[in-house]
Amino acid sequence: MDDMIEVIVNTEVRQRDATEAITIAISARALFDMEEEHELFLTEGIEEYINQQISNEDVPLKEGIVMPFVKAVQMVNVKLLERNPEEKQLFEVILLSTHSAESGLRIINSVNYYGLDISKFCFLSGKDPTKYLLSHNVKLFLSACESSVCNALKKRIPAARVMQQDIQTAGNQLKVAFDGDSVLFSDETDVVFKEKGLDEVIKYEKNLEHIPIGEGPFKAFAMILGEMKKKFSPENDPICTYLVTARSGNDLGVRAIKTLRNWGLKIDEAFFMAGSPKGPILAHIQPHIFFDDNASNIEGARKVGTPSALVPSGCI
Template sequence: MEVREAGTEFDCGLKMGGKVEVILNTQLKQQKDPKEAITIAISARALFDMEEEHELFLSEGRETFETFQLTNEDVPLKEGIVYPFIKAVQMVNARLLARNPEEKQLFEIILLSTHSAEGGVRIINSVNYYGLEISKFCFLNGSDPSKYLHSNNVKLFLSACESAVCNALKKDIPAALMLHQQYQTAQEHLKVAFDGDSVLFSDETDVVFKEKGLDAVIKYEKDREHVPIGEGPLKEFAMILGEMKKKFSPENDPINTYLVTARSGNDMGIRAIKTLRNWGLKIDEAFFMAGSPKGPLLSHIQPHIFFDDNARNIKGARAYGIPSAFVPSGCE
């Protein structure tokens, strides 16, 4: 589960209680329909590069951090790891509305910060500076973000706070840890890549492999070839993307989805393919890596986000500048 690098600190300043401040973004031309929208929640530190500011918070405390933010509130924050994904999501919204101006099933983005609204003006100003379509800002004053995800019907939560991600996953909310990194992504389309086991699928096969080894897991998969694999934490979000893709003709589809799994195609690929078929989920391209490094392939795809539960795969993808979303398993 460990993905942190030397010197990396994930302390998010979470505490019990805390006043929650919610600010609607009145600069948006059109607010999304909360009953129909696909809500994605992101943390401020995932959307923007706030590593220096976070280091100040850890070393000098909340008051010094907020004073710094107030002093620099007109200085836009730098783009963070989730930024290109959000811009691509906005592109999909624009394409949906161009196709049907009455479309209601749109992506809605809400931003969560564990800090106060007083120190959050710089975040709001940065959102407006980049023209990001954030519907509302939730300043939690140290409260655990996962407490507010269900009430907002969040379908995906991306955060730079490990404990917040684990808390969300324990409440069955799709979530992933996004760490600051250098990145490169495709300019066209929304490209999303998923690992298989413990991400798109459940961890049942991983458990057998860890407990009994490769030969046993191959037999396990062959014996259950016609039994769909259990659902993983990102299955629902993948299904949502699949439904959105159906709104477009193949030649005009702005969404590309990928399965990049460590499974081998010959021994363990058939059950995975049949599971996707059973779900009615069409993936644009599926790659069965048979344990090979995923980084080189992902560098060719250049997804806006890559979900994986394996720290080695995350590290390998990051080395190629791929925005990597760690889905921790076994959160305590």
């Protein structure tokens, strides 16, 4: 194998207008459940991995955690084109693999098997998969690799790490749930809370009530969804967004709500959980993806089948 080869496959027919597309980059290990294959790579080495992928080229990979999200995103594209056949501001999904094109045919075959509209496949032969994110104008990056996610966040690209899990999603809308602090919002309030405790953080928020909270790593992606929602009437809106925050409504909710208002970001449903577990409400919502920076919130969400993506802190 020539490990210097990098291959980017464009499926010309599906290519979006790069200036207007909302590009989402997903690693192959996020889209497909490749845990057995990854384990083989780790234990037996790259040659065994390649041989296994080639000999199973026609065997579709198992659906992974991000698959329902990708299908829902593509449903939104259909709705956008129904509304306006000339619509250019569509989601574009590109797939990144750190393996070579030689072993990538199974991935391409699997994408075709599930009928997914993936416009580009990038096979990077061990190279950093985040190095093309900026040139592809990526607006969201989902990966199973924590260091790749951190690298993307350093480039100021909304990014989160997923792990394979049992998933339960429902509904005919794209449903995206966001945590507040350190996800939509910056970590400024988290820092005060960790350093000084709840009483002081309540005073801090009260004093700054009229000043928006800093922008978090996922503000930009939430704004994109917010803008897209404006194209639809409420009864035909194919996107539903949720804020599920540990903040309490009475003490800590005011500044959060005023911040969203200041940004012009309309969130469909907001849940101020006052520190209660988020799992039960997420089990009810059944979003296609939930973003949180807190590992125990992610664990609670995973337990109820919510596809969960960790936004690691400390990368930036």
